[in-house]
Amino acid sequence: MRTSTLLLVPLVTLGALTAQAQTQSRQLTGRVVSATDRTGLPGVTVIVKGTTEGASTNSDGTFVVNTTVENPVLVFSYVGFQSQEVPVTGSAPVTVQLAEQTTTLNDVVVVGYGTQRKRDITGSVASISAEQIAETPITRPEQILQGRVSGVQVTQTNAEPGGGVSIRIRGTNSINSGNQPLFVVDGFPGAGDLNSINPSDIESVEVLKDASATAIYGSRGANGVVIITTKKGTAGQNTVNFESYTGISKVRNPYELLNAREFATYLNDVQTLNNQENTAQRALPYTPEQIATLGEGTDWQKEIFRTARVGNYQLGFNGGTTDTRYNLSFNYFDQEGIIINSGFQRGTVRLNLDRKVSNKISVNFTSQLARTQQQRANVNTNGGSQGGTVLDALRFNPAVPVRDANGNYTLDNQPQPYVEIGGNPVAYAEQVTNEQTTLRGLLNVAGIYEIIPGLKLRIAGGTDLYNNQVNQYIPSTVFQGQNTNGFAFKGSANNYSWLNENTLTYDRQFNPNNALNVVGGLTFQKFNNEGFSSAVTNLFTDALGVDDLGIGANLLTPSSNRSANTLTSYFGRLNYRLFEKYLFTFTMRADASSRFGANNKWGYFPSAAVAYRIIDERFMKELPVFSDLKVRASYGVTGNQEIGSYQSLARYGLNAYTAGSTRLVGLAASNLFNPDFSWESTATTNVGLDVAILKNRLALTMDYYYKKTTDLLLQVSVPPTTGFSSILQNAGSVQNKGFELGLNTVNVDAGKFGWNTNLNFSLNRNKILDLAGEYQRFVGESSSSVFPGATGNTGVLRVGEPIGAFYGYQFLGIWQTQQEIDASGITTNVRPGDPRYADLNGDNKIDGNDRQIVGQAQPKFIYGVTNNLSYGPLTLTLFIQGVEGADVLNLNRYELESGFVAPNKVKAVLDRWTGPGTSNTIPKANSVLRRNTGITSDVVEDGSFVRLKTVTLAYTVPVPVRFQNSVKGASVYVTAQNLVTITKYSGFDPEVNSFGASNLSLNTDYNSFPTSRMFIAGVRIGF
Template identity: 30%
Template sequence: MKNLKLLFSSFLLLSSLSMFAQQTIRGKVTEKATGEPLPGVSILIKGTIKGAETDFDGNYVLNDVKPSDVLVFSFIGQKTQEVSVGSKVNISIQLEEGGQILEEVVIVGYGVQKKSRVLGNAVRVNAEDIKDVPVPSVDAALQGKAAGVQVIQGSGLAGSANVVRIRGISSISAGGDPLYVIDGIPITQDYFLAGDSNGQNNNPLAALNQNDIESIEVLKDAAAAGIYGSRGANGVILIKTKRGKKGLKFSFNSSSSFSKPTYTPNIMNNRQLLEIYQEAWENDGHTGLADLPRDISWTDALNTNTNWVDLVTKTGVSSRNAFSVNYGNKKLKAYANLSYDDTESFIVNDEYQRISGRFNIDYNILDNLKVGLNTSLSKGIYKQVNINDTWRNAQSFTLPFYSPYQANGDLDNTFPNPLVELQYRDRRNEEVRTINAISLDYEPIKNLYLRGTVSMDYMDFRTFYWESREVGRINGVVENERNTYASVTPTFINNYNTNLTASYLWDVNDQNSFNFLLGTEYQRSTSQYYKFYDVDSNLGYINSDAPLYKNSEDLVKYREYTGQSTYSFASYFGRVKYTFDNKLDLMALARVDGSSRFGENNRYGFFPTVSAAYDFSKEKFITNNETISRLKLKTSYGITGNSAIGNDSRFGAYSIPNSGTFYLGEQYQSIIRLENPDLKWETAQTFDVGLELNFFDDRIETELSAYYKKSKDVLLDLFQVPSAGYGERLWVNAAEVENKGVEFNLNSKNIVTDNFTWTTNFNIAHNTNKLVSLGGVSPDLLEGGFNDTRVIEGQPIGTNYLVRFSRVDPTDGLPIFLDKEGNETKTFDLANRVSTGSVIPDATGGFGTKFKYKNWGLDADFVFTIGGNIYDGFAKRSLGTFIDGDNSSNVRTDIYDRWRNPGDTSNPRVFWDHTQVDGLSSVWQYNHTGFLYDASYLRMRNISLKYSLPNKFLEGSFLNSLMFTFSGTNLVTWTKYPGGDPEIARDFQYQRDRNLSPNVSYLSVPQAKTFTININATF
């Protein structure tokens, strides 16, 4: 995309050859404060789009300039300067910090545009904001930075995936995540490659090194995302990697981090817990000492106090190192990076190691022909533990009066002992990924740019699992029947993409110009998956090489399954943009998308968008206005789609009768599902208005937007009615969802002096979401998964659906509920569930502040969430309500506030047995509003202190710059939620969970509190 911009520039130089008396201007641009050369400064001839850009040393050459021209120098973060050419041939200037950032060039789908001319709603985060603070996944850098972009960071587990929601949730069963496009390639984005294994979903961005990122752009509305057609409905995230610039520059970045959980479980020790047990025992009318689980004696219990949480957590130590080279001359520009990251989380045995390399090259074959190559190769090794067996059990079912070891010294495996998981099982994912693209840019005639790209995103993803036969050790002896088990589950995904675009610029005259784009794209992605396993009585496998798969002879020995699945997209798109007098922009675009996923009757969809913007900044009433410096209005309407559904869901299917199983010696095949020839994308119609308003010479920039988004034919992945007999789910286009919201963004430069600058930013977004219709489908058919949220017509998506808790009966400490009509009842009946809370907050946002004093910088970023609910899915156990025999759980210290004597009105009493609550058939069904909490929180996401060594120290050394950054992540959080970290991304089972239940917690792994020191050197 960057190439295109360069092309534009070179085209401009060429195109003006035949014009009037012209001259060549050279010069150098430096930064006023530091005197350092500024690369990448844009130099435009005023009133035109002709110009040049400075190289690494700040030099530029601009041909064909008329004496009457005025040059406009602009650069991000610097004040724009205008210089009349006159007779000068050398114009060197110094730019002052604090200028407007409007002239930034931003990526749009299939091209670039000047930010001031962008019609859509897009937000950009630059390399500068990403590089210094390690984030678990690069999209985390968006958190709190863009109004209407809700980023819920994956937990503190190494390498976990974020949940990103743009402008609310409009999908139910289909993927609600935005489309990720890296350097123009829609990447493989499968969160469920390894299911919900080990406490998290797969992160599609895991292979990406944050040092490689040039910018991340979020396309929010139809005007911006519309060009992505059937995949644009939930927004698009464009990630651009760094490319070579002129000059030679080396850069080295190294960081070390230490992390702890943001929340340490407040659970009881042995004596505290025994006290609760005894109280529950007596509450239920028993006498004597309570029966302890596993027939443990009271003496042993009183003398054993194991801190299980300590045994499964630690201080995570991480290091990241990256070395990059930039080289550029007139013909060749290259960027190369090699990095090695080793990230440990605070959970024992949870570690992500990644080595990655990238090589991006641009070569000008001819003046009008350029070839570009991106290639990246990475290998990630993710050592995991089962979060249930460690983090969760350590604070729940593994009680403090259990000892990790038996008398004979063996690990005690007669209860869920976390050490069994840590010592006798080994889990690992390995991902080798390479994303490659070759592109050709050609300008056959003036103003016509052709671009062709071929790309491949290849992923080799393998899940390994080992379990030692020691797991089954009984009384010091390993069970004879027990074997060591090892399995490998490889998935190979080949994702090809080709696209071809032609764009034509037509400057009719000084005032009127057109920009046409026509393009086509074809994508095909094939996944092959297998599972192999082996069992062996040897003790070999643990931590040894992978089983089976290495050895071709064994390849089919124990093959559990194999399969392949493919999807393809064929698309045609066009865009026309008209600009009048740099004031009015009109744009119309359309995309026709066909996909193999859509049923026969709906193979191709049509997705049009229109938009308009008017910039009043040059009108008299603004130019004469002291306060307002910019006023721009924009609006758009468009139709986009979401096609994140199963590849084969449209097909009617029978099982293939060759799976090696027979009945009475005969093969069998069985119906799986009926054909759905009507299956198609879900459709979102979005209407958007925006107002950009700047004050005081752009010292204060604001943007206010409002949108209305109606999603129809929303995809539902239904359980089929069990009496229909089909086991498999059925995809149908049925529901209708409405999202509306407002977003506000404010950036201000509070103080700008030579030595000191202070800038702040603030954004907030409010979204309301309503399920208009489920299309006649019973909400129960959408149930499933771990979480007790559901979809109810007229309510927001992801409504908590719970029995209402009213109060405690002060006479006996029993809970009193409300029935459907609101009458108090002591009977717990799931039929009394009502829609109560919502997992969707009222508002989300962030604010940040940056101070810069000479060579020092201090940045702080905050994120917040207002309103919405968190449902604590484990509180039914951890708030001590039921002991329930052998399944008893540890409890949280919050339980101290409970009913103990008649007259107490706090929390309900503790129970020995769940049947004490009338109507409760199982403790797992005890979900009620007593465990529903306000989800509001304010979190200091990041604070960092930077120091750049002054130039005078570096003179004479080989270094160009040297910068130290000390940062802290998640150091402080203000929340009313007592059950853990209020920012929850758990191990979702299905896409629907990701969409509907982000704020349902079940002993979820908290975020990490991290301290980092970072060194960045360039030379």
């Protein structure tokens, strides 16, 4: 027994030592990546729970930890990300995805001429991060804001690739001046058109909404400010990122039109009624035998629409050291339009460099070179109702083939004179050139010198170079070019601006209770614009297009122009923080603009704001439910100097006439000068509340604002003895008041499954207060320019009403019988089957005095909801956008429901009035009353909609261990855009304005490019 015991002791000791050695030698490996883009995170702290054993991740996110713990739990922590605990049960490498912190109070937000912690903001500022931008593939930067920021209405006014976007921040301030916000790209204000900016290069977008935030931009801040910051290099890592997506798009909601047999029958009905009601008799356009041979005929919408392709390719290089950081990117974007022979291409190169020259000196450099090309499809070169691919496709006779028996395009609409005259829309789309090419360079460089700790001098210089070329060619082989035997046009615009900014910033925290940030500066900016155009007709060949205008026998009068304006500014801002809870901001800017009159060269724009962080009060510590609680209030005055150049000066216009064979040219005064001419001023009061509860699981921001814009630019009548009828003066006022709400919630955060929601809601009430002493003015598109015979304008400006009021006749139904007409006492020439309109003044006739406001273009409220769901490597993003209470003037319905010289019709006319009691909505076939009357209430439709704007499903591809040193992350995704739209609107889409960003012709649908439904698939990979 004793011998056995002595032998057992060394064996047990040896076993224990062996087990201890095995425990001490255990090695844990793995990689930490961002849950957003799956790129490696350097510098993450990895600790074995309950011990001091640990390590940090290297530049690509990998780590190695040695531990003696038998069943270890690793704790991962990283600034700006949620900590995570991961049990390790085997020896295989682990991959950990860290999610960003839901709290953003210490995040840095870009504001005018500087940055601030979000917790210190006193004004109304919204921010969109690169992660949010990446959720939805977009074609131009303005679309980032659509449905994602409260108080911001973004409207795709033209849905063709590269088409225009209208942005209104807190309503419409101006009647005759600009309403678009000021765009600032990497510190360069007045960047203008953003179509050449690559959205994939954007790091963040900030929207400055109230005067406290925008007053630093003075005479350019009244419409809000959008600050775009592009991506910079990251120290400590060198990465290569590639992204590509491809997809298709299709027309979303085409009109249901009559087929060939139905339309031929309709034309016969029109002529039959005309023969019954007129002494002049005409044969029917189609015999019964011809109608019997007709079937569906040509679907002209199907002929011009196509399944269009879209592709995007992005290659980026990012990295650097603590002294030098770089970001270099290349992008090519190519989108076909859903109308044949339309499309948009953009190629960009961006280089951003940051260099720390010494402990006191650093240099920042941002640059982009871009080339864009757009081929437009639905240009209306001849004006009026002639030309336009979409419009002609809607009204063309479906009994007419695209090509004749010889294979040539049919020239025009037939049979004449029974149908609307017009050209073959397929020939127009394929043979007409309307091309716009833009070359743009945006460059900004800044040097920063730290004079003493906390005091920095920044000197910056930048330029924006913009060249635009327009080529238009209408060959003699299409209907629109037949009368002129071809039309060729070339135009060019060369615009550039340069900027110099000199700022001093002092930022110091004196003690835990007092902190001060002061910025002051002097800036100079100059804008230069020049253009030239020339056109010819009667070309002896179509082979050269616009390449040689010399072959045109008839040279039209060429034109050229040149203009410039300058802006000199002083500005200052003081931010003071007391006890970390009392926040004060004071701002002042003085602008001198060459656009202002001689007596008003300088404008002064002050603002003040205060905020109280209640959350930092001692008593709030006893209420742990709150994570943040802050109230804000601000007041300030900003300006709008988008009033055009030389408006205050006496200008002369060209007058030319021909005497015999000699062209004589002279000049004549074209306006009265006004030395008191100045900017439009907007005074804004804003009250806001920021609340977060339950450890930031629910964060709420609310704002109420009141804006009053005075000194509106209006034409004011003057005595005829002046030689003019009016002068442009600062007169009139408009108000906007509204409420905004933003809500972020973390609904589920349990293990692999996560769900958060972002919601924003905005309502704005616009009202005209003064029109230079007048009660109303008729504005908008003249209906007579759209439809011959109609009278009046489409809109009205009226004191007490919002901008964008539609003005016309109230539709009451259809006259059913002659007895009904006789009993009404109406003396206007109407017949049974004609539309019936309200006789407002009771004079028994329908004329211009019976018009009234029949709709409002401005919405009652707008909203957006984004839901982000994740389960392991899968993420699903659902984005819903909505507009409520906005009316749309559907001018297409004038063409498609009635008219004497008949275009094709919508299917609804099959249920038209054919006798008493048959219809009270669609007039009889030959009724021309609505078409010759003007705007009527029945074509002003409810444009409210709810749209499932974007659905994106993404999957993070697991990277095999052997590739983790080289591949930092990979993901694939599929996206559907404009998937479902719920609306009562009968046209292509309720989000439309055929007159672009016009202030006075809003929400009008006529010959518009339809929206499309898009499906794409993409891949992202990082090395």
